[in-house]
Amino acid sequence: MGRVLTIANQKGGVGKTTTAVSLAAGCALGGQKTLLVDLDPQCNATSAVGLAPVQRHPLVDARPIREAVQQTGIEHLEVLPGSQSFRDVDALATAADTESMRVAEHLAASLSVYDMVLVDCPPSLGGLTRTALATSDEVLMPIQCEYFAMEGLTQMIEVIRQVMTTDNARLEFGGILLTMYESELDLTREIDREVREFFGDVVFTTVVPRDVALAEAPSHGVPIMNYAPRSQGARAYIELCLEVLDRV
Amino acid sequence: MGRVLTIANQKGGVGKTTTAVSLAAGCALGGQKTLLVDLDPQCNATSAVGLAPVQRHPLVDARPIREAVQQTGIEHLEVLPGSQSFRDVDALATAADTESMRVAEHLAASLSVYDMVLVDCPPSLGGLTRTALATSDEVLMPIQCEYFAMEGLTQMIEVIRQVMTTDNARLEFGGILLTMYESELDLTREIDREVREFFGDVVFTTVVPRDVALAEAPSHGVPIMNYAPRSQGARAYIELCLEVLDRV
Ligand SMILES: Nc1ncnc2c1ncn2[C@@H]1O[C@H](COP(=O)(O)OP(=O)(O)OP(=O)(O)O)[C@@H](O)[C@H]1O
Ligand SMILES: Nc1ncnc2c1ncn2[C@@H]1O[C@H](COP(=O)(O)OP(=O)(O)OP(=O)(O)O)[C@@H](O)[C@H]1O
Ligand SMILES: [Mg+2]
Numbered sequence: 001m002g003r004v005l006t007i008a009n010q011k012g013g014v015g016k017t018t019t020a021v022s023l024a025a026g027c028a029l030g031g032q033k034t035l036l037v038d039l040d041p042q043c044n045a046t047s048a049v050g051l052a053p054v055q056r057h058p059l060v061d062a063r064p065i066r067e068a069v070q071q072t073g074i075e076h077l078e079v080l081p082g083s084q085s086f087r088d089v090d091a092l093a094t095a096a097d098t099e100s101m102r103v104a105e106h107l108a109a110s111l112s113v114y115d116m117v118l119v120d121c122p123p124s125l126g127g128l129t130r131t132a133l134a135t136s137d138e139v140l141m142p143i144q145c146e147y148f149a150m151e152g153l154t155q156m157i158e159v160i161r162q163v164m165t166t167d168n169a170r171l172e173f174g175g176i177l178l179t180m181y182e183s184e185l186d187l188t189r190e191i192d193r194e195v196r197e198f199f200g201d202v203v204f205t206t207v208v209p210r211d212v213a214l215a216e217a218p219s220h221g222v223p224i225m226n227y228a229p230r231s232q233g234a235r236a237y238i239e240l241c242l243e244v245l246d247r248v
Numbered sequence: 249m250g251r252v253l254t255i256a257n258q259k260g261g262v263g264k265t266t267t268a269v270s271l272a273a274g275c276a277l278g279g280q281k282t283l284l285v286d287l288d289p290q291c292n293a294t295s296a297v298g299l300a301p302v303q304r305h306p307l308v309d310a311r312p313i314r315e316a317v318q319q320t321g322i323e324h325l326e327v328l329p330g331s332q333s334f335r336d337v338d339a340l341a342t343a344a345d346t347e348s349m350r351v352a353e354h355l356a357a358s359l360s361v362y363d364m365v366l367v368d369c370p371p372s373l374g375g376l377t378r379t380a381l382a383t384s385d386e387v388l389m390p391i392q393c394e395y396f397a398m399e400g401l402t403q404m405i406e407v408i409r410q411v412m413t414t415d416n417a418r419l420e421f422g423g424i425l426l427t428m429y430e431s432e433l434d435l436t437r438e439i440d441r442e443v444r445e446f447f448g449d450v451v452f453t454t455v456v457p458r459d460v461a462l463a464e465a466p467s468h469g470v471p472i473m474n475y476a477p478r479s480q481g482a483r484a485y486i487e488l489c490l491e492v493l494d495r496v
C-alpha cells in the first residue's frame with residue numbers, strides 16, 4: 001500500500017491545487033503509480049489536467065472508485081475527478097461523523113493499488129477536508145509568505161491534532177511548503193524566518209518561487225512539467241517531489 | 249438606510265478580505281458611517297484592523313449586534329468582529345434555510361444606522377456566504393486575472409441568481425473587481441480582455457495592482473490608507489471607493 005498525502009489549508013489561494021497537481025505529475029514522472037483525488041467542489045485539480053467535473057461524485061453515491069477513475073494521458077497518473085455536487089458531500093460530512101467515516105473507508109478501500117495518492121481539498125476546515133485527513137497518512141500544508149497565511153496555520157494544526165486523536169492515529173505532518181516565494185521581498189524573508197524558527201524541520205527545504213508559468217499551465221489542461229518543463233516552477237516541484245519521496 | 253455590500257467569491261485568496269477592509273476604510277475616510285462585518289471563521293478582516301476574534305459570534309447566540317460592534321480607532325469605521333466558532337454558524341446555516349433567514353433578519357435589523365456596510369465572506373458557497381447574500385443589496389466579486397478565477401465565476405453567479413430568486417429580490421450585482429493586476433503579464437491582459445468582453449460594464453474600470461504594501465498592512469493591524477497612504481494599493485482602493493459610491 002502506498003502513501004496517501006492530503007494537501008490542505010483553510011486559507012484560500014495558497015497553492016493547494018497547484019501543489020497537488022504538480023506533485024502528482026512529478027511522482028508519475030518518477031515511475032510511481034499515482035492517483036490524484038479532487039475533493040474540492042471548485043474542481044480546479046480536475047480541469048488542471050484537462051478533464052471535466054462529473055455530475056455525481058463516486059464518494060456521494062458510493063459507486064466503486066475503480067469505475068470513476070479517469071486516465072490523464074500522462075503515464076502512471078490517474079485522476080478521481082471532482083464534482084460540483086460536493087455541496088451534498090460537504091453538507092453530508094458536516095451532518096454526522098459516521099457519514100464522514102463511511103466516505104473515508106470507501107475511499108481507503110480502493111487506494112491500495114497506488115504507490116502515491118494526492119488529495120486536493122477546498123479552502124475550509126469543514127467535512128471534506130476532515131474526510132480527506134481521516135483517510136490519509138500525511139498532510140502537506142502549502143502557505144504563502146504573508147501575514148494571513150501564518151495566522152491560519154495554528155487553526156489548521158489544531159484541527160489536524162483533533163483528527164489524529166479521534167479518527168486517524170496514523171496521520172502525520174507531511175510538511176509545510178512555502179509557495180509563491182519572492183526572495184527579493186522583505187515580507188517573504190521575514191515570514192520564512194518566523195515559520196522555520198517555529199516549525200523547524202517540518203518545513204521543506206524546497207520553496208516554490210512565484211512563476212507565472214504555474215498560473216498559465218492550468219489553462220492548457222496540463223501539469224507544469226508538461227507545459228514548461230524548464231521553468232523555475234517545474235524545477236521546484238521536481239525538487240519537492242524528491243524531498244517528499246525521501247521523507248518516507 | 250445605507251447600502252449593504254457583500255464581498256464574495258468561493259475561489260480562495262483573490263483579495264476578498266483586502267477589498268472589504270480597504271473599501272470600508274476608504275468609505276470611512278470619505279465621511280460615511282461604515283460597518284465592516286467579518287463572517288469568515290478565519291477572522292482575517294478582524295485582525296486586519298487590529299482587533300481580536302470573539303468567542304461566540306453575536307449571530308450565533310442572537311445577542312443584539314449593537315453590543316458586539318467594536319471601535320477601530322478610525323473615525324466613522326466600526327467592526328462586527330468574526331469568531332472562530334463559525335463552524336457552528338456554517339453547520340447551522342447549511343442545516344436549514346430557516347436558520348439562515350433568522351440570522352439574516354437579525355443582521356439586517358441592526359444595520360439601519362450605517363451609510364455603508366461591507367461583509368467579508370469565507371472562500372465557499374456554503375451557509376455563511378448565502379446568509380450574507382440574503383442580507384445584502386449588492387455583491388462585489390474580486391477576481392485574480394488567472395485561469396482558475398474565471399472558472400469559479402460562473403458557479404458563483406449561479407448561486408447569486410438562486411439567492412436573488414429565493415431569498416432576496418433586491419440583491420444586485422455590485423461589480424467584478426480585478427485584483428493583483430500585473431499589466432506586464434500576458435495572462436493578466438488576456439483574462440482582463442475575456443472578463444470585460446463577457447461581463448461588460450459590470451466590471452469596474454478601477455483595477456487593483458499587485459502591491460506588497462497590501463500584504464504588509466495586515467501585520468500592522470491597520471488598513472492600507474493608514475499604513476501606506478501614497479502606495480499604489482491605497483490609491484487604487486480610493487479610486488474604487490469613488491467608483492462604488494458613484495454606482496448607487
Ligand atoms: N508559485 C506560483 N507562482 C505563480 N502563481 C501561482 C503559484 N502557485 C499557484 N499559482 C496561481 O495562484 C492561484 C492560486 O493557486 P491555487 O489555485 O493552486 O491555490 P489553492 O490554495 O488551491 O486555492 P483555493 O483555496 O481556491 O483552492 C492560481 O491561479 C495558481 O495558478
Ligand atoms: N493587490 C494585492 N497585491 C499584493 N498582495 C495582495 C493584494 N491583495 C491581497 N493581497 C495579499 O494576498 C493574500 C490574499 O488576499 P486576501 O486574504 O485578501 O484574499 P481572500 O480572498 O480574502 O482570501 P480567503 O479566500 O482565504 O478569504 C493576502 O496575504 C493579502 O495580503
Ligand atoms: Mg484549490
Ligand SMILES: [Mg+2]
Pocket residue numbers: 264265266288292369370
Ligand atoms: Mg479572506
